[in-house]
Amino acid sequence: MLKTKYLLNTVGSHAIFWSLIFSFFVVPTLGYQEQKLAYIGAYASKLLPQMILAYGMLFILVPYVLNRYGKVLFGISVGISLYLSFILYTFIRYYGFERIFPEYYRLPPEVDFWWRATDFHYFAQNAIWFLFPAVIFMSVRYYKHQREALELREQKKSAELNALKNQLNPHFLFNTLNNLYALTLKKSDQAPEVIAKLSEMLDYILYRCNEEYVPLKDELNLLNNYIALEKVRYGKRVSIQFESRVEQRVKIAPLLLITFFENAFKHGVSQEIKQAKIHAMLEADSELIKFSITNTVTSHKAESDERQAIGLTNVQKQLRLIYPEKHKLIVKEHGELFMVELKIELR
Template sequence: MALIIIPIFYMLDYFGVIKIPNDDPLEVILITLFWWLSIALPIHNYNYIKRQGVTILKVMVLTAVFIVALVVDTLMDIPDNPVTFIILMGFWIGVVYLLVPAFIKKYWKLIALIYIPLFIYFLYLRLFYGDLETYLDIKKDYPFYVFFLPIPILFFLWVYEQWKWFQNLKSEKSKAELAMLQAQMNPHFFFNTLNNLYALTIKNSNKAPEVILKLSDMMRYTIYEGKKDFVTIGEEIAYLTNYIELHKIRYKKDVDIQCYYDVDTHLKIKPLLFIILLENAFKHGVESWSKNNAYIHMNLTYTDNFVQFEIENNFDGTHTNEGGIGLENLKRRLQLLFGKNYTLLFNKTDNTYKVTLKIPPHA
């Protein structure tokens, strides 16, 4: 900026608009520039200053305290003036508090425990141990670098706090994203079931109460149990069974559905991880199969400290279970929940599709 302003000053002086004295003109220009900026910048940034008024006031107070310390030290002209020392301590405490107020509020007791004894020790040596010459001899032999030794410790403590805050932020972000993914359960099935329920009630079918009960159980499980960190495998099996039974009521064609469970039903797992794979088996398999030999075979076992869910279905050759937002949702949930400690495998032939999911149970 100075490279632009200074030539402008000289140009104005050349045309007689202003008069720059011949003795030390650069100093005059810089002083004028300083005061011009001091006045112009607050006016230009008035709205910002208005918003940050409290912070700016604190900075001004700290600046005034620092100036007072310099003035006191200059006027009294005493080596290691205790008055100056006290004022400067207040200044630096204020600066640190302005920069990291949360850290000071949390660790003020530790900071006081470190620095109050040091300060008392300084006052004792400076004022009560002996005369000034004695104090200067002690200071020469034992410089007061001890006041600076705790600073690296406090700095690394602050860095640790920032790291911990960042880790908590990532954890909260993952939890929020996971909650959002769990809330994105596809309502398509529930709407279809309600439509079928409406048709059953029109016909006065005796299946209507059964459908209402199963649908109610499923909705209750999705809304309430789905929000829990863990559910038992028995609860998850009951949920999948209700889903299958409701689909059996929907279809007029015969579907070979076989479910095999060899697992401790009291084991706890994350909820609603298998339902997407079962939904896809019905949607891309049974619903696309025009013949009468559609099938879904499902196995749930526990081997090598992993809960293993396998599901296989046939399809007509034009559909696939690999796409869709539901499966992408599942993959993202698995990454958030288990990192790399899970397995999701897909095996596709001309008209069969098999998925294997292995997850760790809750310890």
């Protein structure tokens, strides 16, 4: 049933298209013609060659020549097909309509079929008429394919981003719940404060960052809560400085920057015997977001931990998906320092 309906819709839309093409050339000047039937026949003789050329290009030349052998052979094939369409048109007109309406055409005897079939000037005059419907068909088909490809890319992008976020959120929760677990074991008086901050962070992650872009101020609040929790956990083992200058209306993809802090604490502070240091800076205006973070690293850390954190890998993927060609991420290690620099263009 659905296939039948689709077929009827397709045939109907094509019939309307060819009717409009025919009407476009005939109707405007039909009122000025004395022999209207002959005049209509003159344009009708072009319709069949136009249809054959258009469908031939659409269903044969594009999929089997252009897509397989390239533009050069496709161009040659179009030229040959165009000439064959011209031959067909000349045949229909000479042996058909000119015989039916001789008083309308009144051509000299020497202008016979072979004379026209080999006349390049006559061919060039008619070539544009044959190509016109085919170009429209090709343009509509190309636009449709581009739209479908764009929709598929957007669907793939959304699916990948959801998958990345589903990986990122548990990773974040694992770290913060570890903080709370450590405090409850010590029966610390700071546990209620930790629970309050963790509750605020979870509320943000679960309910307020489901949009593609969120206010950077909200992300900044999330970062400050996370840092506060980590400072409770590590105490004097870490010295952290976080400077920020953010304009009010700036937006960013959610849960990007927190990953860099997670990475700094997990691979810098947790493995440091002495006091670890973290320094971060965030600047943002309507055109550019600049973020940098530097943390100390230990020389004895496991090889598997080096720059391979799940969160860092995910944020690199997210940047490629959300900010293609508009971001620059530099990750480097210099001596006992691990540094990340990120720039995101907003325009």
